[in-house]
Amino acid sequence: MQQLKIYIAGPMSGISNDNREAFNQKAALLRQQGHCVLNPATLPPGLEQREYMDICYAMIRAANTLHMLPGWQNSAGATAEYHCAVKLGLPITFEQNELHEEVTY
Template sequence: MEKVYIAGKITGDPEYRMKFGRAARALEMTGNVVLNPATLPNGLNQADYMHICFAMLDCADRAVFLPDWNESEGAMLEQAYCAKTGKPVAFLAGV
């Protein structure tokens, strides 16, 4: 069982919960434990979200990036962090 963090565009995407939910279900169907930032509550500030997301990312065995990840400042930071620390990544298409 692998712990997988999902990264992608949230800010400015009104459909982000649905998009992340589809990705989470697909990853769970292959036996993964999914760490999904789209399940966090509304009302926190951007810094709070990033602190929580980086904690989830640190706990994950791998990060999976949705197709729109490069439209998100936060996801681009997460990708750079993975590259710097050697965290394995995968890039999903068609989610």
């Protein structure tokens, strides 16, 4: 299998510990599968939203696929990341439920 560079997108703001557990669990699984993972949950606290988005857009441009965590539709940042990936023509996978089924579009 070819190594993918996968950016993880999902809701963070307003969720306990910025939803880092979900991001980090998915990142660990993807790394075990041999992929390079670009995980915004590893960014340090203290930046402004515009600074986080600037860094995340750079990570998306470096990625060759996006993975959307559950609840991404309720996040302004993750929705923006989704539209950026669509515009760049990147494949996108979605977790469909708590069983972590994935669908690719």
